[in-house]
Amino acid sequence: MSGNSTEPLNLFDYETLAQTRLSRRAWNYISDGAADEITLRANRQAFDALRLRPHMLRDVSVIDTTTSFLGASLAQPVMVAPMAYQRLACEEGEVAVAVAAAATQTALCLSTLSTREIGEVAAPHGSLPRFFQLYMLKDRGITRELVSRACASGFGAIVLTVDAPYPGRRERGSADRMVLPSGLHLANLDGLGGRESWSIANFASELDASLSWRDLDWLSSLSPLPVIVKGILRADDASMAIDHGAGAICVSNHGGRQLDTAIASITALPEIVQAVHSRCDVILDGGIRRGTDVLKALALGARAVLVGRPVIWGLAHSGAAGAQRVLELLRDEFRLAMALAGCARISDIDQSLVV
Numbered sequence: 001m002s003g004n005s006t007e008p009l010n011l012f013d014y015e016t017l018a019q020t021r022l023s024r025r026a027w028n029y030i031s032d033g034a035a036d037e038i039t040l041r042a043n044r045q046a047f048d049a050l051r052l053r054p055h056m057l058r059d060v061s062v063i064d065t066t067t068s069f070l071g072a073s074l075a076q077p078v079m080v081a082p083m084a085y086q087r088l089a090c091e092e093g094e095v096a097v098a099v100a101a102a103a104t105q106t107a108l109c110l111s112t113l114s115t116r117e118i119g120e121v122a123a124p125h126g127s128l129p130r131f132f133q134l135y136m137l138k139d140r141g142i143t144r145e146l147v148s149r150a151c152a153s154g155f156g157a158i159v160l161t162v163d164a165p166y167p168g169r170r171e172r173g174s175a176d177r178m179v180l181p182s183g184l185h186l187a188n189l190d191g192l193g194g195r196e197s198w199s200i201a202n203f204a205s206e207l208d209a210s211l212s213w214r215d216l217d218w219l220s221s222l223s224p225l226p227v228i229v230k231g232i233l234r235a236d237d238a239s240m241a242i243d244h245g246a247g248a249i250c251v252s253n254h255g256g257r258q259l260d261t262a263i264a265s266i267t268a269l270p271e272i273v274q275a276v277h278s279r280c281d282v283i284l285d286g287g288i289r290r291g292t293d294v295l296k297a298l299a300l301g302a303r304a305v306l307v308g309r310p311v312i313w314g315l316a317h318s319g320a321a322g323a324q325r326v327l328e329l330l331r332d333e334f335r336l337a338m339a340l341a342g343c344a345r346i347s348d349i350d351q352s353l354v355v
C-alpha cells in the first residue's frame, strides 16, 4: 500500500489488512505459532538471511515458469498449502480458494479439516493438479473412506501430515481453539466413524499418536495415489519415508505451529535434498512470502513450494478475488526474480544462485 492507496502491493500488505477484517478468534487461529513462535519467525529470518548471486546477460526476454511435480505439469512451482477451517476467513472458504487457484492455474492441497466438502472444492478446480491432505485417525476405516473419496474427486496424491501426532501448543488462540463458530463444521468428516458431525475436540481426541513408518507402508498400499509425506525436517527421516513408499517429501514445520524451536524449513532443505538424491521430488513450505523466497527454495533443490497463510489473508481481504491476487502477486514476483537472476527457465535455477 503506497501513499493514499489501499491497494495491497505485496503479501505483507494482505496480512495487515486481513487482521483488520477478521474476528479476533479467526486471526489468532490463523496467525498462531507454537509456544514462543521462534520457529514461526525463523522460517522468515532464514529466507531473509540467504543472499542471491544473480547471473547477467543471459537473454531473459521470455520467462518460462512451467515445471512438473509427481508427473503433473504446473504453470508455476507454487501450490496452495493445506489449511483447516477456511470458512473462518470467508463464507465460501475452501471453494473460494479453489476458484482462485483455478484462475491462476495453481495446484492445491485440501485439508482433512476442510469446512467444505471434497467434491464442492474439486469442481471449480477443474483438471488442475490437486492433493488431499490426510490426518490419520485411530479408526483406519475413516482413512480408507477419505482416500477413496479423494480418488473419486480427482485428487492426484495423498499428503500425509506426520508432524502433528498432537496439536502443537499454540497460545495465542488457546482460549478459543477447540470450538468452531456455529454453522461451520468439518465437512469432510461428517458421517464418518459413526458420527453425524465432528467437533474439533472429537477430532483431536481421535488423532492417532501411535502412527509409525509401518502405517506409511499401509497407506501407500491403499490406493494407486502417491503419498507425499509432509513435515519432514531431517535427512534420515526423508530416506526412511522413501523406503516406506513415499512418492514425494514435503519439508515443513507446519508453519511454526507444532514443535517450537524446530529448524526453519529452508534451513533443513539442503541436507534432505542431498539424502533424497533425486529418488523423489522434494517440496517445501513455511515462510514463503516473496518471489525471491520461491527462487531460493528452488535453488536449494525444492521442486515446488507451498504457500499457506497468505492465501487466507487474501481470502479474508476479498474472498476468491483476494486469494487470486495473492497467488498472482507471488507468481509475478517469482517471474521477475527469475529474470533478474538470469534464469529464463526453471532448469536454469541452481544452487550457485544462493549464498
Ligand SMILES: Cc1cc2nc3c(=O)[nH]c(=O)nc-3n(C[C@H](O)[C@H](O)[C@H](O)COP(=O)(O)O)c2cc1C
Pocket: 029, 030, 031, 043, 081, 082, 083, 084, 111, 112, 113, 133, 161, 230, 252, 253, 254, 255, 256, 257, 285, 286, 287, 288, 306, 307, 308, 309, 310
Ligand atoms: C490456519 C492454518 C491451518 C493449517 N491447517 C493445516 C492442516 O489442516 N493440515 C496440514 O497438514 N497443515 C496445516 N497447516 C500448515 C500448512 O499446511 C503449512 O505447512 C504452513 O502454513 C506453511 O507455512 P506458511 O503459513 O508460513 O506459508 C495449517 C496452517 C495454518 C496457518
